[in-house]
Amino acid sequence: MAENDSLAQFLSSAVDAAKKAGQIIRKGFYETKHVEHKSQVDLVTETDKACEDLIFNDLKQLYPTHKFIGEETTAANGVTELTDDHTWIVDPLDGTTNFVHGFPFVCVSIGLTIGKIPTVGVVYNPIIDELFTGIRGGGAFLNGNPIKVSSKNELVKSLLATEVGVKRDNLTVDATTGRINRLLFKVRSIRMSGSCALNLCGIACGRIDLFYELGFGGPWDVAGGAVIVTEAGGCVYDPSGKEFGITSQRVAASNPLLKDAFVEVLRDSE
Numbered sequence: 451m452a453e454n455d456s457l458a459q460f461l462s463s464a465v466d467a468a469k470k471a472g473q474i475i476r477k478g479f480y481e482t483k484h485v486e487h488k489s490q491v492d493l494v495t496e497t498d499k500a501c502e503d504l505i506f507n508d509l510k511q512l513y514p515t516h517k518f519i520g521e522e523t524t525a526a527n528g529v530t531e532l533t534d535d536h537t538w539i540v541d542p543l544d545g546t547t548n549f550v551h552g553f554p555f556v557c558v559s560i561g562l563t564i565g566k567i568p569t570v571g572v573v574y575n576p577i578i579d580e581l582f583t584g585i586r587g588g589g590a591f592l593n594g595n596p597i598k599v600s601s602k603n604e605l606v607k608s609l610l611a612t613e614v615g616v617k618r619d620n621l622t623v624d625a626t627t628g629r630i631n632r633l634l635f636k637v638r639s640i641r642m643s644g645s646c647a648l649n650l651c652g653i654a655c656g657r658i659d660l661f662y663e664l665g666f667g668g669p670w671d672v673a674g675g676a677v678i679v680t681e682a683g684g685c686v687y688d689p690s691g692k693e694f695g696i697t698s699q700r701v702a703a704s705n706p707l708l709k710d711a712f713v714e715v716l717r718d719s720e
Contacts (some may be wrong), residue, residue, distance in 0.1 A: 457570060457585050460513075460562050464538075464572040465583065467508045468558040471501035471542060472576030475549070475556060479577055483550050494546060498522055501542035501558060509538050521670045532669065532697055534565045539673035539696075544573075545645035554578055559647035561673025568696060571677030573647045582651040582678050590654050590681035599684040599705040600656035605715065608659035608708060610637040611649045615665045622665075632719040646701070650675025653703045654682035660712050662689050662702040669696045676701075685709045689716045 478497040486494045502522045510518065517537040519530045532539075538560065543549060545556035554577040562570035573582040582597075584590040590597050602608050610633060614626050634640060637660065643649055646666050652658035654675070666672070673696060676686045686694045689702040691713035704712050 454585075454588070457588070460570045461572065461583060461585055463509060463512050464560040464562065464570060465574075465581065467505045468560055468572045468574040468581070469576075470508065471504055471558045472574050474501050474504065475543060475558065476576045479549060479552065479554075479556070485550055494522065495543070495550065497549065498543045498546060502540060505540050505542060505558070505560065506538075513538075519669065521667060524668060524670075532563065532566055537563045539563060539669050541647060541667075541670035541674075544647040544671060545643075548644045553644065555643045555645050555648055557645055557647050557651075559670060559674040561670075561675075561677060563673060563696065566696070568673050568676045568680075571674035571681075573651050573674045573678060575648060580651075582654065582675075584654075584678035584681040586677060586681070588681065590678045592651075592655050597655040598682050599653060599679070600659050601707065602659045602705065603707040605636050605660070605708065605711050606638060608637050609639055609641060609657075610660040610662075611641045611643060611652060611658045612661065613642055613644065613646065613649070613663050613666070615663070617665065626664075629719045633715060636715045646671040647675045650679050650686075650701075650703055653684050653705075654678045660702075660704045660708060662712075662716060664689065664700050666699055666701070668699065672696060672701050676703075679703050687713070689713070691717075 483495050502520045517535045520540040541559040544559050549556045557575040560572045569586040571584040649661045679686050686703045
């Protein structure tokens, strides 16, 4: 019981931090953005940095012995190794390109790993005020209401989400578009929302039936959403069908009924 109490407290702390960051995002969403380029299409704004500072400061005050991995600090300081310690993994603004363009699919993603296992997840879209939460063994929720994955059992009736990523070399673009072309014949339709965390939450609440992404930014994109999908009755795995690795920059998710068929078509689409 004590462990469950502490997990509930961790979740509450993460929700508070996400909502505070959400206020910054909501305000910045309607203002002129000051944009920096990590690459040709990978963007970062003052809002990303301000939100990460706020979240880390809040959580570090509460949990000074915990470890922290964030997209912006990692981008600035190099890769941070994931250990067995309690580790907060934060994407302060997933969907920065959407944010810059005023497209309302942006979110704060906060995940807590314990023993390298995603254990607490919070994903908050402040523009449309949707808060997804999950605790390992405790279920998944959208704005406090329980959610579950879809019950689709045929690929041809399924909605697939993916992303094209930020690399624009010919080899990567050809492989990415070729895979999408082949998958289009297997599913009902394809969506690209521009947020890995929100795609995972789409799986969790049944809006999306299938999701995969290769070569995303890092564990901060999936740490929160992975818990939420699993707790909603879904499966998170490597696109090859192997076990999901939070640091691998490869992810697939679906309901259990579609997993085997999805893995097969992903393999065939390589």
